[in-house]
Amino acid sequence: MTTSNNKKxxxxxxxxxxxxxxxxxxxxxxxxSRLMPRSMSDNMHLTILTMVVFTVAAAPVAAGVYASALYxxxxxxxxxxEVPPSGPAVRENAMFVTTWLIVSTxxxxxxxxxxxxxxxVDNSSTGKxxxxxxxxxxxxxxxxxxxxxxxxxxxxxxPDNREVEFRVTxxxxxxxxWIVNMGIQVDANVGVITTIHxxxxxxxxxNIRCExxxxxxxxxxxxxxxxxxxxxxxxxxxxxxxxx
Amino acid sequence: xxxSKSLGVALASVLLGGGALALAxxxxxxxxxxxAALNCIPSQTAAHTCxxxxxxxxxxxxxxxxxNGGVHPDWVSYSNDNLAVPANTTVDVTINQYDSGGSxxxxxxxxxxxxxxxxxxIDGKTVSSVDPTNVGHTFTLRGIPGSxxxxxxxxxxxxxSNTKPVNIGQGQYTKPVxxxxxxxxxxxxxxxxxxxxxxxxxxxxxxxxxMSAYGYMSGTLTVN
Numbered sequence: 391m392t393t394s395n396n397k398k399x400x401x402x403x404x405x406x407x408x409x410x411x412x413x414x415x416x417x418x419x420x421x422x423s424r425l426m427p428r429s430m431s432d433n434m435h436l437t438i439l440t441m442v443v444f445t446v447a448a449a450p451v452a453a454g455v456y457a458s459a460l461y462x463x464x465x466x467x468x469x470x471x472e473v474p475p476s477g478p479a480v481r482e483n484a485m486f487v488t489t490w491l492i493v494s495t496x497x498x499x500x501x502x503x504x505x506x507x508x509x510x511v512d513n514s515s516t517g518k519x520x521x522x523x524x525x526x527x528x529x530x531x532x533x534x535x536x537x538x539x540x541x542x543x544x545x546x547x548x549p550d551n552r553e554v555e556f557r558v559t560x561x562x563x564x565x566x567x568w569i570v571n572m573g574i575q576v577d578a579n580v581g582v583i584t585t586i587h588x589x590x591x592x593x594x595x596x597n598i599r600c601e602x603x604x605x606x607x608x609x610x611x612x613x614x615x616x617x618x619x620x621x622x623x624x625x626x627x628x629x630x631x632x633x634x
Numbered sequence: 635x636x637x638s639k640s641l642g643v644a645l646a647s648v649l650l651g652g653g654a655l656a657l658a659x660x661x662x663x664x665x666x667x668x669x670a671a672l673n674c675i676p677s678q679t680a681a682h683t684c685x686x687x688x689x690x691x692x693x694x695x696x697x698x699x700x701x702n703g704g705v706h707p708d709w710v711s712y713s714n715d716n717l718a719v720p721a722n723t724t725v726d727v728t729i730n731q732y733d734s735g736g737s738x739x740x741x742x743x744x745x746x747x748x749x750x751x752x753x754x755x756i757d758g759k760t761v762s763s764v765d766p767t768n769v770g771h772t773f774t775l776r777g778i779p780g781s782x783x784x785x786x787x788x789x790x791x792x793x794x795s796n797t798k799p800v801n802i803g804q805g806q807y808t809k810p811v812x813x814x815x816x817x818x819x820x821x822x823x824x825x826x827x828x829x830x831x832x833x834x835x836x837x838x839x840x841x842x843x844x845m846s847a848y849g850y851m852s853g854t855l856t857v858n
């Protein structure tokens with residue numbers, strides 16, 4: 391292959407990579423908010439943002455792999471029945487190896503820092519008068535109680551724009567407390583109380599599921615929650631029968 | 635083998651594999667693990683009302699498990715695990731509770747929830763909760779994923795401490811605790827119910843054996 395042919399081919403490779411990168415980035419920017427459940431809390435907003443950032447960061451890498459594969463299929467497809475001669479080893483190309491190492495390291499460090507930061511924010515509490523809710527998993531029902539009120543319910547009711555502290559535990563086996571629309575997912579372990587915080591910021595219904603396989607009716611360990619205005623929440627709380 | 639023949643073989647393999655998977659999936663989805671349906675009996679006096687009668691036993695000798703109690707005659711059981719009720723109807727349920735009991739591991743289930751008036755009638759007495767240290771079983775019914783329904787009914791069934799003997803089918807028991815309650819159905823849906831008293835084996839927090847197998851302490855309620 392001549393030098394001018396090489397340049398032409400590499401230009402094609404670069405163009406393919408650029409197009410695939412742009413396509414991947416567009417999927418990353420517009421996909422998560424459309425494909426993931428409706429966001430109803432600060433945690434879910436952060437989860438979706440993380441999906442966007444990670445997908446966009448991964449787009450050029452994935453595009454590089456796919457573009458190289460397409461390039462190889464187009465230009466290096468072997469014809470004939472004889473075994474083709476081996477080409478030069480990639481490890482001997484110092485420029486390529488150095489670039490690969492630097493880019494991979496930078497990407498990994500960026501994802502690590504973002505991930506640790508997001509985890510820290512996800513688990514943090516503002517400490518501003520959080521509503522405490524005790525969450526109990528038992529094969530195959532979730533129950534929610536509100537300490538200090540003697541109120542408990544098979545559905546979860548939360549006020550809008552107030553931080554909630556969930557204290558999650560289990561009565562039998564390990565369950566997984568998953569508020570789908572709020573980006574909350576934590577194991578419910580027997581004899582252990584695990585706390586997690588979120589702040590609902592959208593009114594409406596949301597889904598709660600168990601995400602740890604917990605036996606015969608695991609698939610049916612599901613309930614719904616409601617985000618209400620503070621006054622609606624207060625009305626609901628006062629209308630509930632008091633459990634001794 | 636030439637290229638077109640290879641492609642044909644590959645395509646046929648994929649189609650055969652996919653067909654086998656689809657067939658297995660269809661067979662699994664068609665096979666019901668439940669017993670013959672127990673239909674709600676329409677009331678002769680009240681419109682849009684029907685009644686269901688169930689029992690809970692300390693074994694499987696009197697239910698739908700088969701001759702001599704089926705494969706696990708010593709497992710606790712409900713009399714039927716497949717309940718069918720009409721839509722938009724008040725369902726009057728009577729459960730004869732023949733089993734002993736003990737303490738709930740979660741006092742959430744000592745309350746009567748989701749019934750008409752939030753109450754049940756136990757041996758003629760109207761209650762909204764029971765002693766959590768003396769429960770035999772619970773009847774706990776709830777919606778399932780994807781149905782969009784939010785029906786939740788949970789009624790505790792106190793332990794039977796009567797001594798007068800009674801015979802039912804191949805089983806010998808004592809006079810039951812009679813629990814009555816009503817709940818309203820909405821539109822068509824399938825709900826899952828089970829007992830929330832830990833009455834299975836000692837494994838998995840006493841939620842093993844009868845609690846972890848269809849046909850004993852769990853089932854479906856089909857609103858049609």
